[in-house]
Amino acid sequence: MGKLLEGKIASVLGPREGVVVNLGTEDGVQQGDSFLLYRLGEEVIDPDSKVSLGRLEVILGRAVVKHVQPKLATLGPQIRKRILHPSEFLPPQVVEEPEDFDESIRIGDLARLRR
């Protein structure tokens, strides 16, 4: 059970261009690492037990480290692979496309390293 590495978005370059987070090589971030970008939303209540399950992490995007500096890292949208079956007579096709961030992403939103 490794310790979670969490930081904040320090700059937004754009939903397709990327974001900058306040974590860098001094925190152990490496080029190619994956991050989840999110914001804390409403509290979720278990419908059976009525106990709070905690605040929902509203996912704003999934990102990959493109460039890393000692105290910050630049993240770009993750490339998403989709398998398409256009016809039962053709072999499936793998399509790769960048997964844009949510347009509402802003400075102060949260970033968590996924390993």
Place this chain on the structure above:
Amino acid sequence: MIRPFAMLVESAIEAAPPVLDGVLLSGPTLGPAPQAGALLTARGALGLPRRGRFESIGAFHRSRSMASPLVLVTGLQGSPQDYVGSIVYDEGVLFRVFSGYLGEQDQHHVRGIASFELEDGRAQGFVTVQGRLLNAFVLGGGLPEASSLWERIRRLQCADVALNRDEIRPLPDAWAVPLLPGYQRRSPVLLARMCGPATPGVQAHALAFPEHFSTLEVLDQQPSSGLVQLELAGPDAARPVVAWASERTERLALH
């Protein structure tokens, strides 16, 4: 016949003080404790199986309904909360599951050890019922290697709930979990809870009753709560109510 060790995980906390990067699991158990260092498989409804090592079994922990042992497991990836709702068992043991819907009058809230009356014998395992959704699990003995649990079952009993085969509308070989509404992203995001470790990127089938199927993708699992977020793979008018991982997931190797 050697009975395998298996646990339906009801609670999970990080071992404190940190011992070998371990997690303490608690819940109803079957079979004798494995030897220290034995490999265990942790399986959830929406992800690839994960691997850990049994270290020790300790004091009893009083959960909601019964006294359960505390088991120390090391080497499990992710957050302890990921494992709530998982089945942890001796590696190499055959795992069989089916889901089913119960009638309007048969709503229960049951989680625990169950006995199964099969066509040609009996078996022990676990059953969970949340509302009208039932999941049944059998580990190891009692069934031939290639057979499906649903095909062989006649009757099951868990606590004071007894159900015959004809009272269950089945999703054979599926481990389905109820879905809660989440929020709108590119397409609707749905939530699942108490479903064991999930793997981002895994495709899941989803069902909006009565017969409307769609596809979901696991986005992430919150380390603080174990909540799993899934996104509909395309626009869909009907909101799915249950989801389960596709067959492809089962064929992928342990990681």
